Amino acid sequence: MWPTIGSLKTYIVFYVLSMIVHMWLAIRLCRNRGVTWKAGLGLGLCYIWGMCVGARILYDVLNSRFDWHNYLDISFYFETGAWGGPLAYLAVAVVGVLALAQDRRMMLDVVVLTLPVPMILAKVACFVNGCCYGAASTVPWAMALTDGARGPAGIPRHPTPLYEILVLVVIMIVFAKLDQHRWKGTFMAWFVLLYGLGRPLTELFRASDELRMPLGPFSASQITCLAAAVVAAISIPFLRPQHGASTSTSLHNSVESRIESSPG
Secondary structure, eight states: OOOEETTEEHHHHHHHHHHHHHHHHHHHHHHHTTOOHHHHHHHHHHHHHIIIIIHHHHHHHHTTOOOGGGGGOGGGGGSSOOOOHHHHHHHHHHHHHHHHOSSHHHHHHHHHHTSHHHHHHHHHHHHHHTOSOBOBOOSTTOEEBOTTSSSOBSSEEOOHHHHHHHHHHHHHHHHHHSOTTTTTTOHHHHHHHHHHHHHHHHHTTBOOOTTBOSSSSOBHHHHHHHHHHHHHHHHHHHHSOOHHHHHHHHHHHHHHHHHHHSOO
16 A cells, blocks of 8 residues: 555564564563563564564465575565464464463463554554455445555455454453453463454455465365364363362462461
8 A cells, every 4th residue: 555655665664663562562561460571572582583584484385485595684584475473473482481481371361462463563564565455345445556565556455454453453352351360371262262263254355365275265274263263262261260269369368368467
């Protein structure tokens, strides 16, 4: 839509902004939960790796052009062509949390709570760049790509990046409504459930045949997302902290405080 801002590619501006925002959110969430800011810095670095290196590797693998020499060239990362950056981030960050964190449930929540806003910025990058464009449409909100965008210009299309932004806004609203104590350790599953249902819906309006399955009308990413959503929905009740355990802990803490405050 707006490929450049002056001499800079608009896509890169929003992409870099998403990394800065993620770093800030990760450090802030860690500090708010009594965790060292270094843990947030580590998550931010995982996100940068996922969006820069991981997304390029996944894109190249999917397009059968993987060449490890490319990833040693800094200029290569300023070219368009990325897929699955948040997925690469989650893979690295989850492994790091499981290996290093003391309170794994809380840190896994932080891993995913940092995602929606940066992902929205990344989708804005897609929108202004004209990639991930939708199918031709006559709906009132259809938008035509401009010259210089990655997709074909001049034909009104579904603004599919904006549809995915709506999915992420819904996820943010659900996160805000969930009590973080009662649902501790389940936010990852909630994210996979909601995004796993929303992403396939947005792909119904996309023009790209990326990852199209050889049989049937569904793409590989749609099937993968729906399968992940089913697994997440089943796992949420098992991941949620047991009420009895939290009650027992509260009772134990209450008894300890009474003993400490009693005279003599």
